Amino acid sequence: MRNSDTDSSSISTDRRVRPSGRLWNPSADVFRSPEGWIVKLDIAGIRIDDLEIQLRDTLLSIRGCRRDTHYREGFVYHQMEITYSRFEKQIQFPSKIEGASVARDYSDGFLIINLRSE
Numbered sequence: 001m002r003n004s005d006t007d008s009s010s011i012s013t014d015r016r017v018r019p020s021g022r023l024w025n026p027s028a029d030v031f032r033s034p035e036g037w038i039v040k041l042d043i044a045g046i047r048i049d050d051l052e053i054q055l056r057d058t059l060l061s062i063r064g065c066r067r068d069t070h071y072r073e074g075f076v077y078h079q080m081e082i083t084y085s086r087f088e089k090q091i092q093f094p095s096k097i098e099g100a101s102v103a104r105d106y107s108d109g110f111l112i113i114n115l116r117s118e
Contacts (some may be wrong), residue, residue, distance in 0.1 A: 044109030
């Protein structure tokens with residue numbers, strides 16, 4: 001009988017690092033304010049330059065890509081839970097937002113988008 005606490009022969013150690021095939025869907029909170037709307041998106045690890053924000057009619061689309069910047073050739077993974085991939089988040093509003101002014105702030109892993117009606 002094998003002792004699973006000390007026998008590591010059944011553990012695979014030849015797992016190469018590879019990107020996740022899963023589509024990433026970041027979480028979002030949406031608030032109504034007296035000036036318009038506030039959208040808070042949980043996108044830790046995204047470079048602000050890799051974001052695209054688009055308004056069309058009643059739809060806000062946010063696109064980007066989270067890349068693994070710590071990966072190096074020859075790395076073997078032990079555990080990988082963070083999704084690294086492209087994403088697109090769409091938020092439908094009850095009224096037209098096209099033409100609203102857009103201000104964005106990215107801090108502590110959260111993208112805050114302020115949409116102010118003109």
